Amino acid sequence: YGCIDYGSLIWITLQRTKSAREAIQEMDHLMQTYGYASTGESFAIADPHEVWLMEVIGKGNISQGAVWVATRIPDGHVSSTANQARTRTFARGDPDNVLYSEDVVDFARSISAYSGSDEEFSFSDVYNPVDFFGARFCEARVFSFFVAVAAPSEHVEQYLSYAKGYNLTNRMPLYMKVGKKLSVNDTMWHMRNHYEGTWLDPRNDVGAEAWQSPMRLGEGLMWKLGSQSYVNERVIGTQYAGWNIVGVQRPNKRYSVLWFGADDSTFSLHAPIYGATSRIPPAWDGADCMGRTACREKHHLVGTIKDFDFGSMHWVTNMIANYAYSRYDQVAPAVKSKLAELEGDLFAQVEAMDQKLEAHPQLRRSQLDCEAAKQATEFSFNTAKRLHEVWLKFYGELFATFVDGYKMTADPDDLFSGVRKVTPHWSETWKGTVANATGTHYMVPGTGGQCVDADGRIVPCPVEAQPRAVVGGQVPLANVPRSSNKAFRGLGLEEVEQQAALAQTAHARAAAEAAGSLPSPREEARTAHGLEATVSAVPKAAQQHRRQRPSPLVPASQLLAESEEDGLVDKVESSFLQESLVKESILHEAPAEL
Numbered sequence: 001y002g003c004i005d006y007g008s009l010i011w012i013t014l015q016r017t018k019s020a021r022e023a024i025q026e027m028d029h030l031m032q033t034y035g036y037a038s039t040g041e042s043f044a045i046a047d048p049h050e051v052w053l054m055e056v057i058g059k060g061n062i063s064q065g066a067v068w069v070a071t072r073i074p075d076g077h078v079s080s081t082a083n084q085a086r087t088r089t090f091a092r093g094d095p096d097n098v099l100y101s102e103d104v105v106d107f108a109r110s111i112s113a114y115s116g117s118d119e120e121f122s123f124s125d126v127y128n129p130v131d132f133f134g135a136r137f138c139e140a141r142v143f144s145f146f147v148a149v150a151a152p153s154e155h156v157e158q159y160l161s162y163a164k165g166y167n168l169t170n171r172m173p174l175y176m177k178v179g180k181k182l183s184v185n186d187t188m189w190h191m192r193n194h195y196e197g198t199w200l201d202p203r204n205d206v207g208a209e210a211w212q213s214p215m216r217l218g219e220g221l222m223w224k225l226g227s228q229s230y231v232n233e234r235v236i237g238t239q240y241a242g243w244n245i246v247g248v249q250r251p252n253k254r255y256s257v258l259w260f261g262a263d264d265s266t267f268s269l270h271a272p273i274y275g276a277t278s279r280i281p282p283a284w285d286g287a288d289c290m291g292r293t294a295c296r297e298k299h300h301l302v303g304t305i306k307d308f309d310f311g312s313m314h315w316v317t318n319m320i321a322n323y324a325y326s327r328y329d330q331v332a333p334a335v336k337s338k339l340a341e342l343e344g345d346l347f348a349q350v351e352a353m354d355q356k357l358e359a360h361p362q363l364r365r366s367q368l369d370c371e372a373a374k375q376a377t378e379f380s381f382n383t384a385k386r387l388h389e390v391w392l393k394f395y396g397e398l399f400a401t402f403v404d405g406y407k408m409t410a411d412p413d414d415l416f417s418g419v420r421k422v423t424p425h426w427s428e429t430w431k432g433t434v435a436n437a438t439g440t441h442y443m444v445p446g447t448g449g450q451c452v453d454a455d456g457r458i459v460p461c462p463v464e465a466q467p468r469a470v471v472g473g474q475v476p477l478a479n480v481p482r483s484s485n486k487a488f489r490g491l492g493l494e495e496v497e498q499q500a501a502l503a504q505t506a507h508a509r510a511a512a513e514a515a516g517s518l519p520s521p522r523e524e525a526r527t528a529h530g531l532e533a534t535v536s537a538v539p540k541a542a543q544q545h546r547r548q549r550p551s552p553l554v555p556a557s558q559l560l561a562e563s564e565e566d567g568l569v570d571k572v573e574s575s576f577l578q579e580s581l582v583k584e585s586i587l588h589e590a591p592a593e594l
Contacts, residue, residue: 002035002064007290009036010043020047024054024070024099031056032101036066040128042081045070048251052099053079053174055087057127059107067107069123070099071174078182079175080145082236084138085128086174089121136165137221137234142172144195144236149186150176160199184259185347187246191265192336193236202233203328210430213328215239237266239321242291242314244268254357255376257350260284263317267324267335269342269391271384272350274376281381283313283388313388319395323402330424331402338394346383353379 004012009027017023023045036058043054054070069087073079074097079086091098105121108114114126124130130139143163146156154176161167182190194214195201203212216232217239223230244265248257255275261268262284271284282302289295293304303312310316324331357372401408406421414420426434434442445452451461 002031002037002058004030004034004036006038006041009038011288018047020045020050020052021099024052027054027056028068028101031058031068032065035064040085042083042085044079044081046247046249048249048256051079053081053087055081055085055123057085057123062111063107067101067104067127069101069104072097073175077175077177078145078149080142082138082141084130084134085124086139086142086172087123088125088171088174089119090123092118130168130171132165132168133231135162135168136231139163139172140165140195140200141193141234141236144193144198144200145190146172146176147198148190148193149178149182151179153177163200184246184248185343188259188265188270188343191236191244191246194266195233195235200233202235206433207232208328210426211326211328211330212427213325215325215328217325237264239264239325241265246270253354254372261317262314264321266332267321267339268317269339269387270346271380271387272346273380273384276373276376277380278373278377279381281385281388283311283316284384310392311388313384313391316388316392316395320391320398323395323398327402327405330407331398334398334401342387342390349383 009030012030013023013026017026027043036056038058039060040055040057043056045052045054051073052070053073054068056066056068058066069090071087071090090100092100104123105114105118108121108126114121128134140163143156143159146154146159150156156172156176159170159172162170162172194203196203196214202208202214202216207216208214214233214235215238219232221232221234223232241264243263244261246259246261248259250256258273258275259270260273261270273280285299285301287295287299287301289299289301291305293306296304303309303315308315320335324335353376357375404421405423407424408419409422410418411420412418440452440456440458443450443452443458446461449461450458453459
């Protein structure tokens with residue numbers, strides 16, 4: 001029990017201390033004096049010279065306060081924590097590197113959670129024992145980060161069985177040596193991690209759907225089928241996030257910089273907030289409300305968790321993120337490319353601003369501090385305001401680029417709009433997944449050498465059962481190439497129809513040979529014209545038609561196709577267009593008879 005929770009502990013400590021060691025001692029004082037109202041938490045505490053990992057367990061309703069252990073991370077090493085205590089045994093009598101609460105072991109003994117010696121005491125194993133979920137949902141994220149940054153000598157791959165949750169005794173160390181120095185930009189991108197390239201990568205199974213998404217929307221981390229339970233991976237960049245930060249301690253600069261991002265870190269555009277900043281624009285303002293609706297409404301802030309508002313950076317970032325979720329492998333790369341561009345520019349802007357903050361040598365120290373704080377505030381305020389406007393505008397560009405499942409690309413040869421719409425197409429893997437799951441439901445009979453009987457079962461295609469091209473007379477509607485209809489262009493039908501047409505011609509010739517009645521060369525040419533040339537002739541004519549006035553002799557089907565927008569022909573118009581193509585194909589096949 002107590003009155004200070006996780007968030008309050010952070011705010012109060014930051015107000016009262018100047019170094020990491022001071023912060024650790026102040027946090028202990030606050031928790032023991034006023035009680036700790038939260039349960040377990042890990043705090044990364046840093047100043048320009050040291051970084052500490054402090055892990056805290058509240059005493060609940062047993063006693064006031066908390067027990068804790070804090071470990072200094074050695075230079076050249078990194079640590080990570082993700083909702084699972086990671087500190088195990090720790091050194092005593094080494095205050096330069098380890099600090100801990102006085103009763104960290106005795107409290108465990110008092111509640112019968114531990115009976116061993118002080119030296120063998122493991123903080124995590126006693127207060128927060130790791131189980132399958134702690135390993136798979138939490139430690140797996142740490143594993144993925146270590147895989148990306150640790151030196152080869154750490155052999156991170158040996159801990160995969162632990163990250164899977166299968167071998168809980170194979171625990172990872174608290175920190176690892178890095179392979180190379182990490183930059184601020186590196187850190188931002190590691191926070192966009194989705195286990196890419198590891199065994200845990202969720203983009204490579206049926207759950208990723210057509211667009212290879214690492215997200216699993218519409219279901220939580222756990223789901224069941226009958227009595228069997230399953231999990232969805234808890235990736236680092238996640239839709240569950242409300243905000244994310246990258247705090248940068250800079251001993252050789254006037255101020256630290258807090259890079260703040262709203263929502264999912266995967267698609268967060270980070271705003272650089274100098275440590276001296278005293279105000280921020282409305283789009284980013286939280287007024288210390290911690291997202292509470294009543295508090296935000298009281299302070300007249302823009303938007304709440306239930307009230308959408310374009311003026312809120314939270315909602316703008318959510319729009320971009322959720323659009324990317326919908327077609328991940330198409331939209332997400334475009335967003336990440338824009339993030340790299342904008343954040344690259346921001347790093348340069350901060351560097352230039354750092355130089356300005358060190359100017360004015362003629363001013364006294366107090367005047368310089370005041371002027372620098374003012375300039376830092378204006379820079380952070382104006383930059384954050386501009387980033388909200390840029391990100392909102394980018395959402396419109398993103399939406400227009402990928403609307404309706406296409407990708408819009410520049411096409412200077414298109415005199416109508418200067419762009420063209422490209423169908424991205426599914427991967428072969430996803431096509432196979434759909435085909436295998438649906439059987440004959442979507443299969444076109446006769447393609448691939450397979451036919452379907454009246455009961456929907458796959459059967460061999462006999463030669464005599466193949467569709468035949470009709471020379472003269474009426475062409476069956478099923479033989480009219482859909483790809484010659486503009487409404488069907490870009491849907492991948494051209495190649496299928498061309499293959500089907502060639503197959504039909506070959507089967508017809510084989511049947512004729514068997515019957516001893518081969519068609520004449522003229523009939524073969526007319527057949528090829530009707531079934532093959534039509535596939536490509538209309539689209540080419542349509543392209544040429546864009547560049548010149550239509551001739552009175554332009555086929556009616558071409559004019560009708562040109563009058564419709566791609567993909568917007570309804571059933572009635574489509575049926576009419578198909579009938580026109582039937583008549584047109586007959587006219588083209590037998591001009592001598594007219």
